[in-house]
Amino acid sequence: MTLTGIEQFTVRRSSAEQSCASVLPPTGHFIGGTFLPGSSTRHIDVVDPTTEQVIASVQAGTASDVDLAVEAAVAAQKSWGATTPKERSEVLSLIANIIETNREAFEIIESANTGKPRTVAEDDVSSTIDTFRFMAGASRTLTSMAGGDYATGHTSVILREPVGVVGVITPWNYPLLMAAWKIAPILAAGNSIVLKPSEQTPLSTLKLAELVAGRIPDGILNVVTGQGRTVGQRLAEHPDVALIALTGSVVSGQAVAETAGRSVKRVHLELGGKAPVVVFPDADLRAAAAGVRNAGFWNAGQDCGAACRVLVHESVAEEFTEHLVREVGTLVVGAPGAGDDVEIGPMISRPHFERVKESLAEAKAAGLQVAIGGSALEGPGYFIEPTVISKVPAGAHIATHEIFGPVVTVESFSSTEEAITRANESPYGLSASVWTRDSSLSLSVPKQLDFGTVWVNSHLVLACEVPWGGFKGSGYGRDLSLYALDDYSRTKHVMINHGA
Numbered sequence: 001m002t003l004t005g006i007e008q009f010t011v012r013r014s015s016a017e018q019s020c021a022s023v024l025p026p027t028g029h030f031i032g033g034t035f036l037p038g039s040s041t042r043h044i045d046v047v048d049p050t051t052e053q054v055i056a057s058v059q060a061g062t063a064s065d066v067d068l069a070v071e072a073a074v075a076a077q078k079s080w081g082a083t084t085p086k087e088r089s090e091v092l093s094l095i096a097n098i099i100e101t102n103r104e105a106f107e108i109i110e111s112a113n114t115g116k117p118r119t120v121a122e123d124d125v126s127s128t129i130d131t132f133r134f135m136a137g138a139s140r141t142l143t144s145m146a147g148g149d150y151a152t153g154h155t156s157v158i159l160r161e162p163v164g165v166v167g168v169i170t171p172w173n174y175p176l177l178m179a180a181w182k183i184a185p186i187l188a189a190g191n192s193i194v195l196k197p198s199e200q201t202p203l204s205t206l207k208l209a210e211l212v213a214g215r216i217p218d219g220i221l222n223v224v225t226g227q228g229r230t231v232g233q234r235l236a237e238h239p240d241v242a243l244i245a246l247t248g249s250v251v252s253g254q255a256v257a258e259t260a261g262r263s264v265k266r267v268h269l270e271l272g273g274k275a276p277v278v279v280f281p282d283a284d285l286r287a288a289a290a291g292v293r294n295a296g297f298w299n300a301g302q303d304c305g306a307a308c309r310v311l312v313h314e315s316v317a318e319e320f321t322e323h324l325v326r327e328v329g330t331l332v333v334g335a336p337g338a339g340d341d342v343e344i345g346p347m348i349s350r351p352h353f354e355r356v357k358e359s360l361a362e363a364k365a366a367g368l369q370v371a372i373g374g375s376a377l378e379g380p381g382y383f384i385e386p387t388v389i390s391k392v393p394a395g396a397h398i399a400t401h402e403i404f405g406p407v408v409t410v411e412s413f414s415s416t417e418e419a420i421t422r423a424n425e426s427p428y429g430l431s432a433s434v435w436t437r438d439s440s441l442s443l444s445v446p447k448q449l450d451f452g453t454v455w456v457n458s459h460l461v462l463a464c465e466v467p468w469g470g471f472k473g474s475g476y477g478r479d480l481s482l483y484a485l486d487d488y489s490r491t492k493h494v495m496i497n498h499g500a
Helices: 063-080 085-101 103-114 118-138 175-188 203-212 228-237 250-261 285-301 317-328 350-365 416-424 439-448 481-487
Strands: 029-031 034-036 043-048 053-059 148-151 154-162 165-169 192-196 221-223 243-247 266-270 276-279 309-313 369-372 387-390 407-413 431-435 453-456 489-497
Touching: 029 063, 029 203, 043 103, 053 203, 063 165, 063 192, 063 221, 063 228, 085 103, 085 118, 085 175, 085 203, 103 118, 103 175, 103 203, 118 175, 118 481, 165 175, 165 228, 175 192, 175 203, 175 243, 175 481, 192 228, 203 221, 228 243, 228 250, 243 250, 250 266, 276 285, 276 416, 285 317, 285 407, 285 431, 309 317, 309 416, 317 369, 317 387, 317 407, 350 369, 350 407, 407 416, 416 439, 431 439, 439 453, 481 489
Parallel strands: 165 192, 165 243, 192 221, 243 266, 276 309, 276 431, 309 407, 387 407, 431 453
Antiparallel strands: 029 034, 029 221, 043 053, 148 154, 154 489, 369 387
16 A cells, blocks of 8 residues: 555644743853863854754864863762762762753753654653662662682672763764763762763753752763764773763764774763564554554654564565554654644754655665655655655665664565564664564564564563663663663772681
């Protein structure tokens, strides 16, 4: 079935968009507990992708700005790392309370800076608060091997220590939430931070810095805005940065890892994804289609875990596609202030908008069937129609590379073995899902899928208690859960000879 050529989607505009001007943060670098002007006179414009209007300009940071921030972080970490878990827990709880008190301001800023529908922005802020609250508790429950006599006459004690200063690079798709995923466990483990937010979406991170200034120890959280090739590069190479943590593209991760490797610096990478959704013939097809509607198009598909590649058994492929097209056809595209039912916002920027359009043009040129959507929508704003491309052949480019937009592909398989093989052929290994009523398949197939998270009969469901991270090209290291605290700390073995 196809709806190509039918005007299926339009952009719902708001006649009275809520201005974010009254809640915008200062736009200097946040270093040592205060906002400072940068060493360069260059600035970077921050654009609202819904209107294409500039809403702020931030400092274009330099290597000198990073050096100053790292110096502040080194000084602060000495005392911060010596605090007790209880003291660090209280600081994280305070940050959670500050965000909760100011949640409306954060929601307004996130929507203006990213174009997110208000429901998505609200979820981001709620999840950010929960991240800090979870880590506040988790910081007091670190576990290590029990002390004891493992060699005759010697008692061993295992210490869990901070690594020191951690450089953080966050992405544009979840600016506040991804900052929280890094800040909370890094501080909980006793480290200090120098964070570079995406130059496209720095405002909510700067707002957080503004609100915690003077209320948490100076220097444990520093923010330097600017381009990755300058600020990110200096963080990755700085000799006083013990670990570099990045959430971003594979290309960015490769560059950071290569630079960090020269100083044998620890690296934590959460990179791209191309999540397969494996639908077996016994699955609840309506539920699977509804699941893809939500998980494939949440945040306009700009999510590394998005349910963007459906592999469905050939016997039910047509029926499933009909359900999916019907579900996707109910999505509402629009500006954040155009109604609570708006679900799809714009692409983040003009260059990304053009990249998604190019992927769709390539699919059409290859003769692939667009079941619904498939085009850009009239401006202003960087809006793309929610799109389903059906009957995609094995190995098609659009089904193997990350589009990072509101585009879902559907391909079919004939056997369980083929489904597993095809799903694993992806260079990514972040997340996947399996849809079946068969209890045997629900246990056996996830074990054979090479992905860090595998859901069964759901997709893109997260909780702070469980880890998030990938395999293969999706990077290494874990966000959320106690595993993140392990990643941002180091173990030291102290052995005492008492037998002499």
